[in-house]
Amino acid sequence: MQTIKSLPAIAVRGVIPIPNNDFRIEVGRKKSLDAIEVSEKDFGQYLVILVQKDPLLEDPTVEDVETHGVLAKISMKIKLPNGNFKIKFNILERIVVKDFLFTNDYFVVDYDELETVVEGNDEEVALVKMVVQEIAENEATVLQPNNNVIEKIQQGLSTTKVVDLISYFLRMTNEQERYKYIPEVSLNNRLKMILQDINREKVMNDLERKINEEVKKSIDENQKEYYLREKMRAIQNELGDKVKREEEIEELRELIIAAKMPAHIEEKALQELARLRSTPSAMAESSIIKTYLDFIVALPWYETSEDLDDLSLVQKSLDKNHYALEKVKDRIVEYLAVKIMTKKNPQTILCLVGPPGVGKTSLAISIADALNRKFVKQSLGGVRDESEIRGHRRTYIGALPGRILNGMKSAQTMNPVFLLDEIDKMASDYKGDPASAMLEVLDPEQNAKFSDHYLEEEYDLSQVLFITTANYLENIPAPLRDRMEIVELSSYTEHEKFEIAKRHLLAKQLEAHGLRADQFILDDNVIYNIIQHYTREAGVRELNRYIGALIRKAIKEILITKVDVVHVTLDNVTNYIGKPKFSHNIADKKDIVGVVTGLAYTQYGGDTLPVEVTYYKGKGQLVLTGKLGDVMKESAQTALSYVKANAERFNIDPNLFKENDVHVHVPEGAIPKDGPSAGVTMATAIFSAMSNKAVRSDVGMTGEITLRGLVLPIGGLKEKSIAAHRSGIKKILIPRENERDIDDIPQEVKDNLEIVVVSNIEEVFANAIK
Numbered sequence: 001m002q003t004i005k006s007l008p009a010i011a012v013r014g015v016i017p018i019p020n021n022d023f024r025i026e027v028g029r030k031k032s033l034d035a036i037e038v039s040e041k042d043f044g045q046y047l048v049i050l051v052q053k054d055p056l057l058e059d060p061t062v063e064d065v066e067t068h069g070v071l072a073k074i075s076m077k078i079k080l081p082n083g084n085f086k087i088k089f090n091i092l093e094r095i096v097v098k099d100f101l102f103t104n105d106y107f108v109v110d111y112d113e114l115e116t117v118v119e120g121n122d123e124e125v126a127l128v129k130m131v132v133q134e135i136a137e138n139e140a141t142v143l144q145p146n147n148n149v150i151e152k153i154q155q156g157l158s159t160t161k162v163v164d165l166i167s168y169f170l171r172m173t174n175e176q177e178r179y180k181y182i183p184e185v186s187l188n189n190r191l192k193m194i195l196q197d198i199n200r201e202k203v204m205n206d207l208e209r210k211i212n213e214e215v216k217k218s219i220d221e222n223q224k225e226y227y228l229r230e231k232m233r234a235i236q237n238e239l240g241d242k243v244k245r246e247e248e249i250e251e252l253r254e255l256i257i258a259a260k261m262p263a264h265i266e267e268k269a270l271q272e273l274a275r276l277r278s279t280p281s282a283m284a285e286s287s288i289i290k291t292y293l294d295f296i297v298a299l300p301w302y303e304t305s306e307d308l309d310d311l312s313l314v315q316k317s318l319d320k321n322h323y324a325l326e327k328v329k330d331r332i333v334e335y336l337a338v339k340i341m342t343k344k345n346p347q348t349i350l351c352l353v354g355p356p357g358v359g360k361t362s363l364a365i366s367i368a369d370a371l372n373r374k375f376v377k378q379s380l381g382g383v384r385d386e387s388e389i390r391g392h393r394r395t396y397i398g399a400l401p402g403r404i405l406n407g408m409k410s411a412q413t414m415n416p417v418f419l420l421d422e423i424d425k426m427a428s429d430y431k432g433d434p435a436s437a438m439l440e441v442l443d444p445e446q447n448a449k450f451s452d453h454y455l456e457e458e459y460d461l462s463q464v465l466f467i468t469t470a471n472y473l474e475n476i477p478a479p480l481r482d483r484m485e486i487v488e489l490s491s492y493t494e495h496e497k498f499e500i501a502k503r504h505l506l507a508k509q510l511e512a513h514g515l516r517a518d519q520f521i522l523d524d525n526v527i528y529n530i531i532q533h534y535t536r537e538a539g540v541r542e543l544n545r546y547i548g549a550l551i552r553k554a555i556k557e558i559l560i561t562k563v564d565v566v567h568v569t570l571d572n573v574t575n576y577i578g579k580p581k582f583s584h585n586i587a588d589k590k591d592i593v594g595v596v597t598g599l600a601y602t603q604y605g606g607d608t609l610p611v612e613v614t615y616y617k618g619k620g621q622l623v624l625t626g627k628l629g630d631v632m633k634e635s636a637q638t639a640l641s642y643v644k645a646n647a648e649r650f651n652i653d654p655n656l657f658k659e660n661d662v663h664v665h666v667p668e669g670a671i672p673k674d675g676p677s678a679g680v681t682m683a684t685a686i687f688s689a690m691s692n693k694a695v696r697s698d699v700g701m702t703g704e705i706t707l708r709g710l711v712l713p714i715g716g717l718k719e720k721s722i723a724a725h726r727s728g729i730k731k732i733l734i735p736r737e738n739e740r741d742i743d744d745i746p747q748e749v750k751d752n753l754e755i756v757v758v759s760n761i762e763e764v765f766a767n768a769i770k
């Protein structure tokens with residue numbers, strides 16, 4: 001029986017109420033709150049709940065709600081902080097809306113209650129059984145969590161209620177679909193619908209699981225593959241490393257045996273090898289041991305080359321490779337004669353002393369060639385620490401053997417010719433004295449047992465033929481010098497340089513550059529031009545470099561312009577190597593007051609050393625500039641005192657010294673200068689400045705002075721005179737005591753240079769002042 005009733009109604013969205021359930025929603029819309037208020041006030045808390053077709057609509061009209069709904073009673077109402085109400089309804093019956101009576105502020109509807117049609121037949125029994133079974137078996141899959149369905153079934157709830165319960169808690173892919181359980185009045189149909197939904201849910205669930213599994217499987221497989229690959233690589237590395245390391249260690253063992261080192265050293269090396277094997281390769285210690293072993297197997301332990309010991313060969317080799325230097329070559333041959341006679345190394349060490357580029361190295365190479373020995377060279381320039389000679393102890397990473405053993409390593413034989421270059425440039429400091437280590441190296445009594453900190457064992461240097469070089473004899477530490485047979489080489493004259501270039505340098509450079517002699521013609525006067533105007537040196541290094549540069553330019557020209565021959569003349573030489581560097585000879589300069597050309601002896605050979613003097617208002621002080629050493633400062637002081645003391649005799653107003661400061665400057669100030677030979681030059685410059693008399697620019701001078709005006713002797717006369725000649729000076733003034741050294745001066749220089757011997761400074765003034 002259906003009786004039409006009227007009640008206020010609210011529309012809900014997103015959730016579907018089903019009878020026989022509690023229904024909790026949050027209510028916020030004004031329309032609904034009004035309806036609820038009216039219901040509470042006038043309708044005993046009863047109302048109708050309708051379902052919104054589209055959950056997104058904010059303000060649904062009559063058309064927007066479903067035709068069927070439920071009858072409900074408010075059982076609880078709580079105000080929330082946000083102004084909304086949480087309301088719990090008991091859902092009582094299904095209804096169908098007959099009419100909307102009121103739709104303005106809220107809905108009021110006429111409705112009919114719908115009764116469930118229960119067949120009570122076998123079909124129903126079967127359906128219920130199926131549903132219950134499905135639910136029991138697949139509860140988690142088909143029902144929403146926190147349901148009490150199974151409990152209720154067990155409590156023996158009526159079928160209608162159980163069905164409502166299930167349809168309320170069924171999982172739905174689309175919630176809106178649950179609405180279909182409201183209009184359906186047949187219980188059997190609802191049961192069928194539930195079975196369908198369960199099935200669909202199961203299928204969906206299966207599908208989902210399958211997809212998940214597949215995804216998971218593919219991820220797992222990727223991960224597994226990655227993991228396995230990584231593992232495989234690690235294993236391979238590990239195995240590979242091990243195998244490689246074993247091979248390496250085996251190889252080292254063979255090298256150690258093959259090196260034929262003294263038994264006790266071999267034993268130690270094998271111990272180290274065992275230590276290497278047991279040290280993981282990742283540890284720093286491992287590479288320290290490895291480097292050490294690599295080094296000792298690379299050292300020569302028994303190999304020697306057989307000496308030719310034919311003195312005529314030595315003579316030939318020296319003659320073939322070197323122009324002039326007769327005295328030097330003689331000395332070398334004599335030195336080696338002793339070696340050949342006694343069949344052992346001489347007690348003293350040959351030391352070739354001379355400016356750079358005069359052939360020291362190439363002489364040593366010739367000696368090695370002639371004796372059929374290997375040649376090695378180590379520079380000692382700048383060595384200030386003993387460990388550079390003897391090596392560092394092997395206790396830290398980066399420790400190295402010293403230069404001597406490094407040289408031996410590259411020699412590969414026990415008896416090379418070993419050139420120790422620039423032995424005069426060693427310095428000692430707090431880290432120990434390298435010179436004393438060198439003493440041990442060079443002492444035939446001791447060097448069979450040379451000890452290197454890195455090697456930790458004694459090494460036999462007794463078969464090595466050491467040759468040393470130095471630029472400056474004075475700088476060689478005295479104990480070392482005592483062990484040496486000094487052979488001095490001096491600067492070359494222009495003519496000698498020309499001959500060296502013509503006979504040796506040119507041919508060597510052509511060969512080095514792969515050019516035939518008929519493809520390159522160099523005029524003689526060009527060679528002289530280069531010597532005079534492009535270089536200013538004691539040796540022939542720069543000259544050699546210029547010849548190399550000319551040949552490279554010629555090759556370029558031949559390749560680009562396809563000419564057959566390049567001919568370098570005075571006219572075209574600037575096209576190849578640019579303008580001359582030294583175009584003015586000192587002698588071409590004007591005679592000036594207060595400027596004097598001194599002559600100096602440096603480690604680069606002889607050189608001119610201009611001295612300038614001027615004075616200005618002051619308090620009688622001496623101002624010195626140009627980085628002068630102490631000896632030179634004292635020379636200046638002495639020179640000034642001498643001129644001052646003799647002012648009246650020289651017709652110089654003594655007040656000049658009182659009222660002025662005298663300034664002595666030695667140009668090219670960045671180069672430190674020292675040495676006892678500038679006294680006369682300074683005295684002359686001071687005299688010239690104070691007496692206002694010009695000095696002849698083509699006169700050069702050298703000598704120290706005393707307060708009495710005596711001229712004291714100097715060293716390096718030969719070098720100084722060659723330098724004077726090179727600079728175009730016409731006359732040099734030298735101390736009387738150096739007269740005996742005039743013999744050493746090359747004839748070519750003597751022919752072009754007037755050499756005046758002086759005893760006192762007044763003779764100097766007489767020759768130099770105009």
Ligand code: ADP
Pocket residue numbers: 321322323324325354355356357358359360361362363500504505539540541544
């Ligand atoms: P140093 O060792 O004295 O500085 P080098 O031996 O390096 O000089 O000589 C520089 C170049 O000059 C080398 O190519 C060398 O062959 C050459 N040289 C030097 N002097 C002569 C000479 N008298 N005869 C032939 N070539 C020489």
